[in-house]
Amino acid sequence: MKGGKLIVFSAPSGSGKTTIVRHLLAQPELNLAFSVSATSRPRRIKEKHGEHYYFMSISQFKNHIKNDDFLEWEEVYRDNFYGTLKSEVERLWAEGKNVIFDIDVSGGLRIKKKHPDITLAVFVKPPSIDELKIRLKKRSTEDDDKINMRIAKAHVELATAPQFDKIIKNYDLDTALREAHRLVAEYVGVSPDLEGYNDQA
Numbered sequence: 125m126k127g128g129k130l131i132v133f134s135a136p137s138g139s140g141k142t143t144i145v146r147h148l149l150a151q152p153e154l155n156l157a158f159s160v161s162a163t164s165r166p167r168r169i170k171e172k173h174g175e176h177y178y179f180m181s182i183s184q185f186k187n188h189i190k191n192d193d194f195l196e197w198e199e200v201y202r203d204n205f206y207g208t209l210k211s212e213v214e215r216l217w218a219e220g221k222n223v224i225f226d227i228d229v230s231g232g233l234r235i236k237k238k239h240p241d242i243t244l245a246v247f248v249k250p251p252s253i254d255e256l257k258i259r260l261k262k263r264s265t266e267d268d269d270k271i272n273m274r275i276a277k278a279h280v281e282l283a284t285a286p287q288f289d290k291i292i293k294n295y296d297l298d299t300a301l302r303e304a305h306r307l308v309a310e311y312v313g314v315s316p317d318l319e320g321y322n323d324q325a
C-alpha cells in the first residue's frame with residue numbers, strides 16, 4: 125500500500141483518545157482523515173454505519189478475515205471483533221490524506237510493525253485506573269460487567285505503553301490536546317496553529 129502517513133492513537137477504553145482524535149481531525153493543516161473500522165459489536169444509538177464503524181455480523185467479519193481483507197484485526201472483547209480494512213486505508217490515501225486511527229493497543233502496534241517508516245504510534249495514558257472507571261461509568265454506554273471487562277483489559281494495555289513512539293498523559297484535557305496537535309504536526313511536517321489553547325507551556 126502506498127500513500128500518506130499513518131497516525132495511530134491507542135489507549136485503554138475511557139482514556140480520552142476519541143476526544144483527542146476528533147480534535148485533531150478538526151485541524152485542517154494536518155490533512156487527516158479518520159479510518160472507519162469494521163466491527164461486529166452492536167451499534168450504539170447515536171452511531172452511524174460508515175461514519176463511526178462499518179457494522180457487520182460475526183460471520184461477515186470472519187469472511188473478511190478469510191479473504192485477507194484486514195490490515196489488522198482483533199477480537200477486542202469476546203465476540204466483539206474490530207478491524208481495519210485495507211480498502212479503507214487505500215481509499216483515504218487515494219484522497220491524498222494522512223490516515224488517523226482510534227484503535228486498541230494490539231492493533232495499533234500491529235500497524236506500526238507493518239508500516240514502521242510511515243507510522244506514528246501514540247499511547248494515551250489516563251491519570252489512573254480509578255479515574256478510568258469513573259469516566260466509563262459517566263459515559264454510561266456499557267453495563268457494569270462490560271465496564272469491569274474494559275478495566276481488566278486496561279491493566280494489560282497500560283503495560284504496553286513503552287512500545288509506542290510517544291506517550292501523551294491525559295491528566296488535563298487541554299494540555300493533552302495541545303501536545304497531540306504539536307506531535308502530529310511535527311510528524312506530518314507542518315507548522316501547527318497552537319493559538320487558542322489554555323495551556324501555553
Ligand code: 5GP
Pocket residue numbers: 135136137161162165196197198200206207208226227228229230231232
Ligand atoms: P468501542 O466499542 O468503545 O467503540 O471500542 C472498543 C475498543 O476497540 C477501543 O479501544 C477501540 O479503539 C478499539 N477499536 C476500534 N476499531 C478498531 C480496529 O479497527 N482495530 C482494533 N484492533 N481495535 C479497534
